[in-house]
Amino acid sequence: MHIPVMLKEVLEALEIKQNGVYIDLTLGRAGHASAILKSIKNGRFIGFDKDIIAIEESQSRLEKINNNFNLIHCDFKYFRNELSKLGITEVDGIIADLGVSSPQLDSSDRGFSYSKNGFLDMRMDQGQSLKAWDIVNTWSKEKLVDIFINNADVKMPVRVANAIIENRPINSTLDLANVVKASLPARIVRQKNPGKTVFQAIRIAVNNELESLDIILKDSIEILKNNGILAIITFHSIEDRIVKKFFGNLIRSKIDPKLPIQEIREYKVKTLYPTKKEISNNKRSRSAKLRVLKKVKESFNE
Structure with a gap:
């Protein structure tokens, strides 16, 4: 059975609106997706996965909740093009869990x-x-x-x-x-x-995971609404460094601190970790990090 990692933290980080549009770039077996879909009554959910088995299993699971969703079988690096086909140009939140799902790991024939x-x-x-x-x-x-x-x-x-x-x-x-x-x-x-x-x-x-990650990071910030949120769960140092560096570049000050100029903050970031209780219940969560970026417009002095 696949247990979604840091589910509570993801839901809180996304600040879900009932009429919002939310994207799951790594649908898996719809662990995060199910909880998000339950939280949006008049909104829309779109899930992506390269694994057709994940799409098929998630379809039947999500249909039991409501029909406010679309599932798309493709590499997540193409998500923006696929959203444009649906007429979606901006979203309220994006989640990407970069780990391999339990069913994939547990199935010997997947290798x-x-x-x-x-x-x-x-x-x-x-x-x-x-x-x-x-x-x-x-x-x-x-x-x-x-x-x-x-x-x-x-x-x-x-x-x-x-x-x-x-x-x-x-x-x-x-x-x-x-x-x-x-x-x-x-x-x-x-x-x-x-x-x-x-x-x-x-x-x-x-x-081709690292190249795809670079693409979705760039495309995600462009498609987020103001106050939109990007939440990414990483599991190893290579991908985490990519996300950390990308987020870091976005929040780095571009103005000399010695100058008396008010800078407008465009992004906020935070990092969350699984609780000890979650790690004891789900060993696969022990190396997880949840990095969250919020797209904002505000003054540093507010």
């Missing part, structure tokens, strides 16, 4: 898990051609090292890349996990399962 045996797939969108198998078995050492460094904090990336190339073909998730473990010193393996970061790096490459 996301380093602890369950399955084919090296890792595609969010089952219709795309690039699979994890292609990356593991055909990419050069240089390209593997590049994604290990840029997509995750992989320990000794060159050593891991060499081991992968030497053991090709690698067809299953457990085969890859074992190759990674065998390539590293025992002290590193004891500290943390190295499969986690290697699988993360490959999954991000398969689904």
Whole structure:
């Protein structure tokens, strides 16, 4: 069962209006979506997901609440174009949960898990051609090292890349996990399962996640109404740094503090963390961070 991470915090952060328009860029199994839809009586909800199974399961779940929604099967980087087709040019709130959903992790045939045996797939969108198998078995050492460094904090990336190339073909998730473990010193393996970061790096490459994240950050602030809110849940340092830097650039003062000029604040940001109770009930929430940006127009001296 998929448990939505930081649900209470997300709902409070979005400051939901009953007639508002809200977007979920990572619909999953409609955990956040269900709660948002229940809160809007005369508003509208639009959910996006690359996984057609998520769309189909969420459709039946949300229909039991009300019909004030549209679900769209596509990469979230295309969300603005899809909204324009619906005649929507601005929204009150946007949520993006960047974690992999529990059903995807728990299904061995999807290839996301380093602890369950399955084919090296890792595609969010089952219709795309690039699979994890292609990356593991055909990419050069240089390209593997590049994604290990840029997509995750992989320990000794060159050593891991060499081991992968030497053991090709690698067809299953457990085969890859074992190759990674065998390539590293025992002290590193004891500290943390190295499969986690290697699988993360490959999954991000398969689904082009970081490029898509850059796009949705830029498009989100342009489509938010005044007082609109963007809430993003991150789970690892790479994506979190991207969000933190983007938000930071928006709130950074552009005026010399020595000058007697009143600056207009355009954005407010805050960061929230899961409670100890939530972490104890849902272990997958322990690395989560909720970064919230509100689009405002006000004077610093108000």
